[in-house]
Amino acid sequence: MRLINRSLLLLSVVILSSCNAKKEKEKNAVSLKDSYKNDFYIGTALSADQIEEKNAKEDSLIQNEFNAITAENIMKSMFIHPQKDKYDFALADKFVAYGKKNKMFIHGHTLIWHSQLAPWIEKIKDSTEMRAFMKDHITTIVSKYKGKVDSWDVVNEALNEDGTLRKSIFLNTLGEKYLSDAFKYAAAADPKVDLYYNDYNNEEPAKRAGNVDLIKKIKAAGGKIDGVGIQAHWKLTYPSLEEIEKSILEYSALGVKVAFTELDISVLPNPKDLNGADVNQNFEGDPKMNPYPKTLPDSVQVKLAARYASIFKLFLKHKDKISRVTFWGVHDGQSWLNDWPVKGRTNYPLLFDKDLKPKKAYNSVIQLKEIKQ
Secondary structure, eight states: OHHHHHHHHHHHHHHHHHHHHHHHHHHHOOOHHHHTTTTOEEEEEEOHHHHTTOOHHHHHHHHHHOSEEEESSTTSHHHHOOBTTBOOOHHHHHHHHHHHHTTOEEEEOOSEESSSOOHHHHTOOOHHHHHHHHHHHHHHHHHHTTTTOOEEEEEEOOBOTTSSBOOOHHHHHHOTHHHHHHHHHHHHHOTTSEEEEEESSTTSHHHHHHHHHHHHHHHHTTOOOOEEEEOOEEESSOSOHHHHHHHHHHHHTTTOEEEEEEEEEEOSOOOTTOOTTOTTOOBOOOGGGOSOSSOOOHHHHHHHHHHHHHHHHHHHHTTTTEEEEEESSSSGGGOGGGSSSBTTOOOOOSSBOTTSOBOHHHHHHHHHHHHHO
16 A cells, blocks of 8 residues: 555655746747847737637637737728728727737728728719728727727838829828828827838838838828838848948937838749739739649758848847737648739748748747857
8 A cells, every 4th residue: 555655655756846847947938029028019810710720729829929919901991991970999909909908019901091991982083082081990990999900001102113192092092191181081080090101012112111201291281190011021131231221220210110011921933923911913823833732841941041141130230119029820731922922832931831830930039049049
């Protein structure tokens, strides 16, 4: 009997030690959000399925690694305002509830954008009707989530590559005043929320100059603008770190925050006529455009890791100016770049692979903080 009791005691000690070791391991486990908690928010874009927590493994990864969220699509007008007299807040409510439950920074994307418009909005030709739509749309959505959403992309992608204003339906019907009005409507609906202008390629010189001018004009017209979002859909070799740094400095000098809002790094070749990150562009399939259909070679993994490390090293240098760094997707399998600008090809632009495993790029970003510490 004593022998049995002693065996049970030893077994209990082993189990207890194992549990304590597991707890200690979990306590000391590294994550993106914890590594950069004193620098800036680390965010990700969530799909509808992720918002509804349909995949437990994905959900665990999201909660462990990120402390800020953006909805990929469900807050765009075609989903949230499908008809003139109808709003659909079902998924947006779940998105906000998910962020609150997990104590995350919640970013709203996006209020005014020429793309992914509800069909009824595209038919508006009259300036009075368009102005009424814009005011109602912004006021209704921002007011509903007042005190719950932490920041909004008020206007998205209003610039051409040369820095001039895009001839969108909003510019055509309302003139450039629509920009400052949009920020005024949002500020009136929630005076405390941070308001951003968001665009792609606005780290490039010509577009950056146009973006700087746009921010100045919005401010001069009495609009409240708190930050600029640089989408950061980048490549292995460009844009240069020098141009990214110039952008951080020039935007910050205007008295606004800088956020990197849709970060991913394509490892695939570009069609020669590709221009920016316009979702309406698409190109015919070509095997040369899809060199890694099954897996990413280790040599390219190393290049991707080095690129991410150099970018985050720059971010850390200017962490006092940067509010948030958000990846456009949780893992490679989810990335929009798998089907853009060439349908059916496989890209590997994020820190986690399609099986949710951290890549060399993830380790390179984490190690930057371990070295500093």
